[in-house]
Amino acid sequence: MPRAAAASAHDDGPAGARADAGDAAGHPDTAPPGVFEALGDPVRRRLLELLVPGEQPAGALVTALQARMRITQPAVSQHLRVLREAGLVHVRAEGTRRLYAVDDAGTAAARAWLARFEDTFAQPLDALATELARGRRERRRAAPPAGTDAAAG
Numbered sequence: 001m002p003r004a005a006a007a008s009a010h011d012d013g014p015a016g017a018r019a020d021a022g023d024a025a026g027h028p029d030t031a032p033p034g035v036f037e038a039l040g041d042p043v044r045r046r047l048l049e050l051l052v053p054g055e056q057p058a059g060a061l062v063t064a065l066q067a068r069m070r071i072t073q074p075a076v077s078q079h080l081r082v083l084r085e086a087g088l089v090h091v092r093a094e095g096t097r098r099l100y101a102v103d104d105a106g107t108a109a110a111r112a113w114l115a116r117f118e119d120t121f122a123q124p125l126d127a128l129a130t131e132l133a134r135g136r137r138e139r140r141r142a143a144p145p146a147g148t149d150a151a152a153g
Contacts, residue, residue, distance in 0.1 A: 032109040038086035039110075043071065044079050048102060051089060055101040 038044050043065065050056060050064050062076045080100060083089040087106030091098050 032087055032106065032113065034082070034086035035088060035106065035110045035113075038082050038088055041079065041082075043069075043076075044083055047076075047079055047083060047100075048088060051100060051102045055099045058098045058100060061100065 039048075046065065046068070047061060050061055058077065058080065061080070062071075062073045065071050065076055080089065080091070084091060084100075087103055087109065089100050089106075090103045091100050093099075
């Protein structure tokens, strides 16, 4: 299966199941289809970074990528298509040019899905910070006072 098709081919569960049904806290049950697969590629992440300041023509994106790596215009177009199908960018035509921009709705859906994990990591990280602070405090108490020579006893 071609790479782009693989990035958008997903089993979203039983027929009729809503992918965005959500849990009791309003978080989506599943990640938006293809979003994290699209973000798994460093070229596509770089394209998103290039689009953060605002809308860019496809030619400018190709030029910016070619300044950093060996990549062809058709390859960049393929990466942009994967990002578009994942809902992370949108495109509009202006004459013969194609202008790409970050799709705020797509990135918001990804952030919403990731938000459900914030509490999962918060408590263990808070506990780790407490233990690190306790260890520093104990080392300070065990250390000889400044200005004394512990070896000259």
